[in-house]
Amino acid sequence: MPVHEEIVGPIPDGRDPDEYDKLRRRVLWSMPYGLYVVGARAGERRNAMTLNFATQVATAPKMVAISVWKEALTHELVREGRVFALNLIDREDRAIVRKFVKPVEVDESGPTLNGFPFHDGPTGAPVLDGAVAWLDCAVRHELDCGDHTLFAGEVLDCGFQKPEDSPVLRMEDTRMNYGG
Numbered sequence: 633m634p635v636h637e638e639i640v641g642p643i644p645d646g647r648d649p650d651e652y653d654k655l656r657r658r659v660l661w662s663m664p665y666g667l668y669v670v671g672a673r674a675g676e677r678r679n680a681m682t683l684n685f686a687t688q689v690a691t692a693p694k695m696v697a698i699s700v701w702k703e704a705l706t707h708e709l710v711r712e713g714r715v716f717a718l719n720l721i722d723r724e725d726r727a728i729v730r731k732f733v734k735p736v737e738v739d740e741s742g743p744t745l746n747g748f749p750f751h752d753g754p755t756g757a758p759v760l761d762g763a764v765a766w767l768d769c770a771v772r773h774e775l776d777c778g779d780h781t782l783f784a785g786e787v788l789d790c791g792f793q794k795p796e797d798s799p800v801l802r803m804e805d806t807r808m809n810y811g812g
């Protein structure tokens with residue numbers, strides 16, 4: 633397969649590169665995802681970031697992986713602090729995800745992240761008070777995936793903060809895309 637210069641990755645023989653690039657993006661965007669806010673912490677630096685690249689990846693031990701863009705502040709904090717908190721967001725709170733797409737403003741007196749109250753989870757990573765549930769994880773593995781790093785974290789603690797049947801946010805509840 634020839635590798636096209638501008639389009640990422642190989643183009644199958646006989647395919648129009650531009651058409652194939654668009655098609656591949658649409659197929660990738662069709663993959664179902666949840667939509668989360670990841671809390672990260674290194675020392676006294678904290679951040680929270682909207683993320684859909686997340687899934688459980690092992691049952692023994694209980695491992696959850698997130699894939700984080702290398703340029704993101706969250707990447708720096710997770711790499712340094714070796715912890716993250718995956719916040720499961722209430723479907724009613726879909727507007728939240730737009731508030732966590734660049735480094736947050738931390739108000740330690742609240743304490744709040746971009747105005748959203750939070751507390752530190754057991755590892756120290758920030759958990760949003762309004763999250764339906766949270767998973768507090770310690771990084772055990774990291775995999776270089778190109779422009780993102782996959783961090784696999786062991787679940788050290790977790791909890792619900794709202795009724796367990798509260799619907800949680802999924803990518804399809806928004807008009808946003810990521811990846812592709």
Ligand SMILES: Cc1cc2nc3c(=O)[nH]c(=O)nc-3n(C[C@H](O)[C@H](O)[C@H](O)COP(=O)(O)O)c2cc1C
Pocket residue numbers: 679680681682683684685686699700701702703704705706707729732733734735736780808809810
């Ligand atoms: C709907 C949506 C999904 C996103 N998913 C991811 C993701 O899975 N991984 C990622 O690194 N960034 C993702 N982003 C981008 C980040 O939220 C953020 O803009 C960027 O990585 C910078 O974060 P920072 O505050 O850590 O610098 C997503 C953004 C949106 C709007």
